[in-house]
Amino acid sequence: MTESARFHGTELLWKLSDQGRSVTRPALTVPRIAAAGITLADAAGMASVSMQQVAGMLDVTKMALYRHVTNKAELVAVMIEIAVGEPPDLSTVPGGWRPKLTEWARLMRETWQRHPWLPAATVGERAMGPREIGWTESAVAALEGTGLTGAQRMDAVFLVSGHIRNTRSASTAGTQPWSPDKRLRSQIAAHGDLFPALVAATEDTIDATPDSSWEFGLARIFDGLELLITGR
Amino acid sequence: MTESARFHGTELLWKLSDQGRSVTRPALTVPRIAAAGITLADAAGMASVSMQQVAGMLDVTKMALYRHVTNKAELVAVMIEIAVGEPPDLSTVPGGWRPKLTEWARLMRETWQRHPWLPAATVGERAMGPREIGWTESAVAALEGTGLTGAQRMDAVFLVSGHIRNTRSASTAGTQPWSPDKRLRSQIAAHGDLFPALVAATEDTIDATPDSSWEFGLARIFDGLELLITGR
DNA sequence: ACACCCAAGTGTCCGGCAGACACTGATGTG
DNA sequence: CACATCAGTGTCTGCCGGACACTTGGGTGT
Numbered sequence: 001m002t003e004s005a006r007f008h009g010t011e012l013l014w015k016l017s018d019q020g021r022s023v024t025r026p027a028l029t030v031p032r033i034a035a036a037g038i039t040l041a042d043a044a045g046m047a048s049v050s051m052q053q054v055a056g057m058l059d060v061t062k063m064a065l066y067r068h069v070t071n072k073a074e075l076v077a078v079m080i081e082i083a084v085g086e087p088p089d090l091s092t093v094p095g096g097w098r099p100k101l102t103e104w105a106r107l108m109r110e111t112w113q114r115h116p117w118l119p120a121a122t123v124g125e126r127a128m129g130p131r132e133i134g135w136t137e138s139a140v141a142a143l144e145g146t147g148l149t150g151a152q153r154m155d156a157v158f159l160v161s162g163h164i165r166n167t168r169s170a171s172t173a174g175t176q177p178w179s180p181d182k183r184l185r186s187q188i189a190a191h192g193d194l195f196p197a198l199v200a201a202t203e204d205t206i207d208a209t210p211d212s213s214w215e216f217g218l219a220r221i222f223d224g225l226e227l228l229i230t231g232r
Numbered sequence: 233m234t235e236s237a238r239f240h241g242t243e244l245l246w247k248l249s250d251q252g253r254s255v256t257r258p259a260l261t262v263p264r265i266a267a268a269g270i271t272l273a274d275a276a277g278m279a280s281v282s283m284q285q286v287a288g289m290l291d292v293t294k295m296a297l298y299r300h301v302t303n304k305a306e307l308v309a310v311m312i313e314i315a316v317g318e319p320p321d322l323s324t325v326p327g328g329w330r331p332k333l334t335e336w337a338r339l340m341r342e343t344w345q346r347h348p349w350l351p352a353a354t355v356g357e358r359a360m361g362p363r364e365i366g367w368t369e370s371a372v373a374a375l376e377g378t379g380l381t382g383a384q385r386m387d388a389v390f391l392v393s394g395h396i397r398n399t400r401s402a403s404t405a406g407t408q409p410w411s412p413d414k415r416l417r418s419q420i421a422a423h424g425d426l427f428p429a430l431v432a433a434t435e436d437t438i439d440a441t442p443d444s445s446w447e448f449g450l451a452r453i454f455d456g457l458e459l460l461i462t463g464r
Numbered sequence: 465a466c467a468c469c470c471a472a473g474t475g476t477c478c479g480g481c482a483g484a485c486a487c488t489g490a491t492g493t494g
Numbered sequence: 495c496a497c498a499t500c501a502g503t504g505t506c507t508g509c510c511g512g513a514c515a516c517t518t519g520g521g522t523g524t
Contacts, residue, residue: 027501028501028502050480050481050482051481051482051483052480052481052482060502060503061502061503061504062482062483063483063502063503063504063505064501064502064503066483066484067500067501067502068501071482071483072481072482072483130423130426133420133426133427133430134426134427136430137426137427137428137429137430140429140430140433141428141429144429144432149436150432150433150434150435150436151433151436151444152448153429153433154433154434154445155444155445155448155449156448156452158398158445158449159395159445159448159449159452159453162394162395162398162399162449163391163394163395165398166390166394166397166398167394188365191362194362194365194366194369195365195366195369196369196373197369197372197373197376197385198365198368198369198372200376200382201372201382201383201385201386202382202386203382204381204382204383212383212387213386213387213390213391216384216387216388216391217387217390217391217394219456219460220388220391220453220456220457220459220460221391221452221453221456222456223455223456223459223460224451224452224453224454224455224456224459225452227452227455227456227459228452228455259472260472260473282509282510282511283510283511283512284509284510284511292473292474293473293474293475294511294512295473295474295475295512296472296473296474298512298513299471299472299473300472303511303512304510304511304512
């Protein structure tokens with residue numbers, strides 16, 4: 001059927017199109033759907049993840065997705081569970097809780113950097129998957145033997161992960177009146193009489209790297225924890 | 233024209249109705265619109281603040297609002313600026329930076345408690361109003377004379393306000409696998425073999441107050457800052 | 465007294481969103 | 495061959511933000 005239809009192009013084209021649809025297209029599965037959602041979110045943010053956009057990526061009607069996920073929240077949950085990946089094994093990290101937690105924070109930050117929508121998605125009341133809980137497990141385990149109570153270990157992990165969330169993306173961190181936003185900065189300068197302390201403090205933040213807040217905060221938090229753990 | 237129509241009720245009724253519309257109803261103004269939005273957000277969350285809902289509270293069509301605000305983002309910005317209130321004057325707080333910042337954090341937390349939608353609304357790229365910037369100014373000013381560089385003062389304030397944001401509301405804090413969510417907790421217990429550290433740590437968090445994470449984190453952060461400031 | 469203007473509020477439309485529900489067409493098994 | 499099951503479809507509803515043209519009523523200039 002390849003060459004014989006040379007002079008009946010339309011027929012062949014139609015068949016090709018049909019074959020393209022029914023043969024080459026892989027079956028719709030939850031992982032494939034989630035992967036499409038992740039691709040979309042990585043590229044254009046969580047706001048552009050809608051059922052129809054995801055369906056569009058798979059050349060399928062949005063209603064087809066509902067055969068595999070019960071609703072959008074479930075789709076997002078699967079996306080998160082896949083995107084966070086396997087929790088790390090910190091037992092191989094030499095040293096005490098501090099190097100272990102440092103590595104944990106680094107890995108988590110890295111993951112969230114790869115998927116900038118994760119901070120925004122992992123917010124509010126929702127179901128957590130096993131891998132997501134596993135990340136917390138890792139961090140809490142790193143604090144065993146520090147003499148902290150269970151509640152304190154929990155709070156410490158919460159504090160660190162909160163800091164990651166806050167420094168991770170402009171879309172989840174609170175807006176701050178400095179950072180590279182020239183417009184806002186010039187507004188502060190224009191009303192300098194109202195904000196003398198800000199004007200003074202922003203003078204030497206011009207070359208601040210985006211990572212400086214991250215490192216500063218993490219150092220303070222770890223110092224504070226160390227003070228508590230070593231008992232002064 | 234008032235009494236002469238006594239026996240032509242319909243006319244009077246129509247006029248009353250007209251008067252009721254034009255006389256008793258106050259004019260639409262930006263503050264009134266914003267107040268309606270704040271009431272709505274306080275009661276039912278940011279998700280229920282839509283142009284039509286706000287307009288409905290004022291017995292007006294949603295399109296009428298667009299005469300006073302250019303779009304929804306601007307409405308929200310005004311809501312925020314009004315809700316945060318005047319920034320505090322910390323110069324009256326006796327003591328050094330730590331009591332001042334403690335008071336600042338307390339006040340900010342209080343404000344955000346009064347308007348639980350504030351954390352969610354003050355996120356992402358957006359315009360900040362003078363009062364909002366003023367809050368930051370207050371905090372940065374409290375750190376003057378500590379010997380910290382401008383960038384460090386900024387980072388410190390960012391760290392504290394980030395912690396407020398994280399502990400403030402379930403709608404902005406990252407989901408955590410403990411807290412009073414029985415369902416999630418039982419799931420951890422059910423798969424206890426996967427999460428031994430979590431099981432151990434959650435055992436004594438049953439009576440954790442919702443404020444404990446807040447106080448724990450703030451104490452660690454302040455301790456860490458103090459360590460840096462006193463130079464040790 | 466009259467024409468006119470203009471600001472405030474309105475009605476209608478559009479595209480995009482999540483999701484309910486009934487349907488079609490293929491496939492494998494008795 | 496009959497039939498159940500299942501993957502994917504089409505259409506509908508009710509929300510959302512917002513563009514745009516419209517009405518209406520209270521001044522104001524002449």
